[in-house]
Amino acid sequence: MTTRPLTLDDLLGLDKYVIDEENSHIQIDQTCCLRCELKPCLTVCPAAVYVLAEGDVVARYENCLECGTCQVACDTGGEGGITWKPPDGGFGIIFRYG
Numbered sequence: 001m002t003t004r005p006l007t008l009d010d011l012l013g014l015d016k017y018v019i020d021e022e023n024s025h026i027q028i029d030q031t032c033c034l035r036c037e038l039k040p041c042l043t044v045c046p047a048a049v050y051v052l053a054e055g056d057v058v059a060r061y062e063n064c065l066e067c068g069t070c071q072v073a074c075d076t077g078g079e080g081g082i083t084w085k086p087p088d089g090g091f092g093i094i095f096r097y098g
Contacts, residue, residue: 008048012063019062020091025084026059026070032081033057040073041082057081066093 026049033039039057041050047063050070059082066086074082086092 012047014096015065016094016096017062018091018094020087023088024059024061025087025092026061026064027083028057028059029081029083030056032079036074036079036081038077040077041070044069044073064093 033056039052041057042052046067046069047065049060049063051058051060064087068084070082071084074080
């Protein structure tokens with residue numbers, strides 16, 4: 001029997017998410033993102049929440065690990081286009097292991 005390394009999706013699947021489908025805790029200012037050459041959000045997020053879709057930075061907030069790394073990276077290496085806040089009470093990630 002051979003085993004394969006766990007993918008990011010496999011690892012994220014170990015956690016439970018309670019998603020607020022009406023209110024994202026991540027807001028993106030596309031005007032700032034268009035000026036941003038480095039786009040650090042695309043590489044620093046450990047859950048790969050940020051992706052480029054048709055030239056726009058898009059957040060898949062339902063995968064967010066709530067570490068806030070994106071906010072720090074955007075404010076210091078980007079153009080300040082990301083506003084991240086903890087999800088409203090009762091919503092967000094529930095870590096099952098660790």
